[in-house]
């Protein structure tokens with residue numbers, strides 16, 4: 446058996462750079478055999494730690510030269526994974542990379558890394574908490590400036606540290622509660638005196654968690670992108686508008702009502718914010734089963750969207766269209782085809798007039814959309830929850846803390862203290878201090894290889 450394929454192999458390797466041609470590519474190794482492998486590949490002793498050395502990399506199996514590149518040797522534990530790490534900076538061609546990877550796979554004790562395995566090891570070795578590990582994935586996935594900013598803030602640990610500090614504070618309160626329970630049992634009525642000075646702090650924490658919960662939907666939208674559904678009657682000009690906003694012909698435009706059937710998604714960046722625009726089928730009753738399915742999809746996606754952009758033909762009744770749309774989500778009313786009505790025709794309140802034909806009013810609409818996006822997503826500076834996992838845990842912590850504060854002094858202290866324990870556990874799950882097993886696989890499965 447080739448040593449490299451063994452599952453027990455403790456040293457992992459993977460390209461750290463994207464596939465394809467490039468000036469430079471990097472292959473990274475992490476684990477106990479990283480250093481010896483570097484010596485094997487170069488036929489020389491390791492260079493001094495953390496300084497780049499020019500070396501010839503050769504295949505250890507037959508001595509065939511693979512590339513001349515830079516070798517970086519970074520002994521653990523002060524490395525990205527907490528283990529010994531080696532980086533091979535090679536010429537970024539496919540053949541060079543493939544040759545290096547094949548040579549490494551044949552080295553006993555080495556195997557290719559799973560997606561996210563470098564970051565997973567960093568987490569397991571205490572180099573970063575779970576929120577920071579998630580931030581690594583988000584930073585790699587970030588498409589827009591503000592998404593990157595949010596991920597970087599989370600990587601800095603602002604959110605994780607807040608949760609960790611709160612958890613310590615809960616642990617201290619819990620210790621006092623337990624002391625109080627013990628004293629109370631022995632001496633009768635020490636009562637609330639031990640925990641009482643902590644109550645204000647716990648109330649402040651509950652308010653802090655509530656604030657993070659309120660901010661959480663914004664963080665999640667920024668991470669995932671704001672979903673804006675363009676809806677309206679057939680021929681209102683939805684596809685024409687989507688094409689203008691996308692600056693390319695993504696959707697078919699014809700004068701035939703019922704042209705768009707499937708939902709068409711377009712990714713936009715508005716003022717640094719990620720927006721997914723959905724073009725949808727015109728809403729109407731139809732005998733055609735294909736169009737009926739299209740309309741059903743349009744309604745479903747519109748109901749789930751963060752914002753609905755209702756397009757109305759200037760010659761049609763906007764109020765009726767609004768009513769027909771229904772639902773309780775946020776709606777931006779856009780009156781299209783203004784070129785077809787006399788100038789000065791009054792607009793419904795809050796509506797924006799455009800004409801797709803002459804690309805009139807599109808700039809103002811983009812500003813409106815960007816404003817809504819800023820309001821609905823924030824600017825990445827909240828430094829709070831960005832994932833459903835975070836939101837659920839925060840909600841659980843808040844609920845337990847709230848029950849503690851409501852029950853303290855009125856119900857048995859042992860019962861109230863149990864709520865403190867629940868709140869601490871919920872916060873611990875966010876940073877990965879507790880309950881890690883359940884979430885690890887799910888989180889790291891979302892990573893690319895080499896991270």
Ligand SMILES: Nc1nc2c(ncn2[C@@H]2O[C@H](COP(=O)(O)OP(=O)(O)OP(=O)(O)O)[C@@H](O)[C@H]2O)c(=O)[nH]1
Nearest residue numbers: 679680681682683684685703704705727782801802
């Ligand atoms: N005069 C005028 N015509 C427009 C304007 N915007 C779109 N149109 C025309 O209106 C017709 C319908 O446009 P579409 O963009 O296909 O409308 P839609 O809402 O996507 O239609 P469905 O997909 O069938 O629901 C096309 O012939 C467009 O050229 C406008 O501002 N002024």
Ligand SMILES: [K+]
Nearest residue numbers: 680699701704
């Ligand atoms: K049409």
Ligand SMILES: [Mg+2]
Nearest residue numbers: 683684704705
């Ligand atoms: Mg259309």
